[in-house]
Amino acid sequence: MQNYKKKQCNAIRHDNYCYLCQCKTKHQDRITVFVSPHCIMDITPDNEQIRQAMQLRAEQYCAAGEHCRSEVREKLRQWGCPDGMLADVVTQLAADGFIDELRYCRQFCDAKIRLHAWGRLKISSQLRVKQIDSATIAEALDGMDTEQYNSVLLSTAQKKAKTLHDDDLAKRKAKLGNYLASHGYEIGEIKSVINHIYNTL
DSSP: OOEEEEEEEOOOOOTTTTTTTSSOHHHSSSSSSEEEETOOSSOOHHHHHHHHHHHHHHHHHHTTTTOHHHHHHHHHTTTOOHHHHHHHHHHHHHTTTSSSSHHHHHHHHHHHHHHOOOOOHHHHHHHHTOOOOOOHHHHHHTSOHHHHHHHHHHHHHHHTTTOOOOSHHHHHHHHHHHHHHTTTOOOOHHHHHHHHHHHHO
């Protein structure tokens, strides 16, 4: 059976993989690892070793799915990345193409429109929460599929309209308007789709 040495380590770990020495390890807790005797790397890392390990793990995280800078920074903090190292790691990830906030915004817009029927206002608001700059958000929204957006808006409004049974037409319109507003659609879009729906009934 393989023998393992018990050592203190600040290595960045995921499951049973050590991102510092890049060998298979067994872990007891966050600071104690059982390191294979065949691992020839000094298990007490210096700053550059920690940075490289953080870089590697972050690259794998970004390769698995689109993430913006703020999401990556939060994940690095969870992994124990020193605050003074965060900016360097994130900057390098962006330079290497692992982070692209415009690409992230475009994918975010597409997913929220198709899967959740969100409007421009809600999409924009959520992207600002993620600390993405206004110019990038605007460019992503300008480049979205307008035909798909309008189709989702109409379909969402029609489905909701079928559930409204007030005798008063004004009340039905108000409820539909409030519903669409909660999804983040703009006033002009809401008025237009409501007029379309109730003028074709």
